Amino acid sequence: MSLVSAANSGGGGGESQQQLLWAPDADASPSYDPWSDPRVLEELEAREIPVLEELTSAQHVITVDGFLPAAQAAELRGVFDSRFADPRACHPERFLWDYWHVPDQYTLVRTQAAVYFPDDLYGRLEEALLSYGEAALGCRAISPIWMSYYVDGCLQELHCDNPHGPFAFVLSLTPTTDWSDREFSGGETLILQPHVLNYWRNYDPRKGMELQHLVTRVPSPFNRLTVFDPRFPHGVREVRGTKDPRKGRLVLHGWFTEPAPFFDGPLDAGEAEVALNEGLEPLWEALEAVSGLITGTLIARLNISGADGSVTELSWLADTLVEVPNHDRAAADALLEERVLPRLRALVHNEARDCLLGLSFPAAGAGRDTKLTFPIVFE
Numbered sequence: 001m002s003l004v005s006a007a008n009s010g011g012g013g014g015e016s017q018q019q020l021l022w023a024p025d026a027d028a029s030p031s032y033d034p035w036s037d038p039r040v041l042e043e044l045e046a047r048e049i050p051v052l053e054e055l056t057s058a059q060h061v062i063t064v065d066g067f068l069p070a071a072q073a074a075e076l077r078g079v080f081d082s083r084f085a086d087p088r089a090c091h092p093e094r095f096l097w098d099y100w101h102v103p104d105q106y107t108l109v110r111t112q113a114a115v116y117f118p119d120d121l122y123g124r125l126e127e128a129l130l131s132y133g134e135a136a137l138g139c140r141a142i143s144p145i146w147m148s149y150y151v152d153g154c155l156q157e158l159h160c161d162n163p164h165g166p167f168a169f170v171l172s173l174t175p176t177t178d179w180s181d182r183e184f185s186g187g188e189t190l191i192l193q194p195h196v197l198n199y200w201r202n203y204d205p206r207k208g209m210e211l212q213h214l215v216t217r218v219p220s221p222f223n224r225l226t227v228f229d230p231r232f233p234h235g236v237r238e239v240r241g242t243k244d245p246r247k248g249r250l251v252l253h254g255w256f257t258e259p260a261p262f263f264d265g266p267l268d269a270g271e272a273e274v275a276l277n278e279g280l281e282p283l284w285e286a287l288e289a290v291s292g293l294i295t296g297t298l299i300a301r302l303n304i305s306g307a308d309g310s311v312t313e314l315s316w317l318a319d320t321l322v323e324v325p326n327h328d329r330a331a332a333d334a335l336l337e338e339r340v341l342p343r344l345r346a347l348v349h350n351e352a353r354d355c356l357l358g359l360s361f362p363a364a365g366a367g368r369d370t371k372l373t374f375p376i377v378f379e
């Protein structure tokens with residue numbers, strides 16, 4: 001696995017740093033890609049069959065360090081610390097916790113952040129997550145925010161949260177900025193690596209594998225936001241060591257939901273939406289061809305000129321598109337008809353780029369540009 005810096009992305013906290021995990025890494029996964037095989041490419045060229053390039057690589061995990069402004073993160077942590085400060089003190093806020101134990105699946109202590117925190121503090125937390133969700137993921141809502149602490153014996157076994165929304169989030173209030181300084185072992189989010197879900201396609205009889213090759217372990221140091229594709233089997237590694245909530249793992253977690261176009265700038269969202277819907281028709285027609293063959297979410301960011309309404313820049317913020325097994329059947333059909341099924345992720349990228357760059361919006365005047373975060377979702 002390699003770690004690369006992300007391109008543009010907004011964070012909740014101005015100075016946050018975003019990283020994408022799981023950029024393709026030839027060493028980590030021995031998978032064969034026919035689209036990179038020179039013999040295949042040569043033959044296709046000879047037959048004048050175009051080969052589409054992927055325009056962005058899949059990312060299933062995004063981390064943003066320093067997500068909240070430092071003072072806001074400290075304030076949230078401070079509420080938790082003050083309520084647990086004196087283990088002998090008895091006050092109503094001590095009793096807001098649910099020990100959640102589903103045998104062989106979940107063991108943790110949880111509460112609803114909206115109930116736990118004072119309204120103003122909760123409102124600012126929700127606002128930070130909502131703004132990030134809109135700007136970086138094109139999701140206009142979040143699920144109710146859970147807060148959970150993990151002490152000795154707490155964990156989440158592997159599970160998938162498919163129906164909850166396209167992206168899960170974990171915002172850590174664990175009291176160490178340096179993960180190696182924490183007072184417990186475990187506590188990382190575990191996420192099965194993409195190549196494991198394609199195990200036999202990537203099978204290499206010469207290589208064994210251990211935990212580190214099978215799951216990605218994402219630590220949750222203080223004020224890190226982890227965003228991941230909740231369709232991947234994932235869990236939380238058992239926390240061992242401390243029994244003191246003040247020293248354990250503490251996280252706010254939930255899901256970004258309701259993917260929808262998000263306009264940020266002077267363009268009137270209502271008018272822009274009309275132009276968008278009209279301009280997208282050819283894209284939806286083109287994507288009919290891949291319906292049922294691919295699943296996941298592609299998030300594009302467009303810069304729309306205030307002066308003339310044209311699209312001047314396009315970038316990709318997130319991409320969880322995966323080909324599903326129906327794809328093999330479609331490839332077989334294509335073979336029988338002496339066609340070549342295009343590389344589907346690349347097809348979606350190219351169709352989306354061609355259509356989005358050609359969109360035309362009303363001019364906004366005032367010379368200021370508008371940013372559009374645009375999600376394309378395949379169920």
Ligand SMILES: O=C(O)CCC(=O)C(=O)O
Binds near residue numbers: 161189251254
């Ligand atoms: O806390 C984490 O790292 C993951 C949380 C999670 O998967 C969940 O709450 O469903």
Ligand SMILES: [Fe+2]
Binds near residue numbers: 161168
């Ligand atoms: Fe989960």
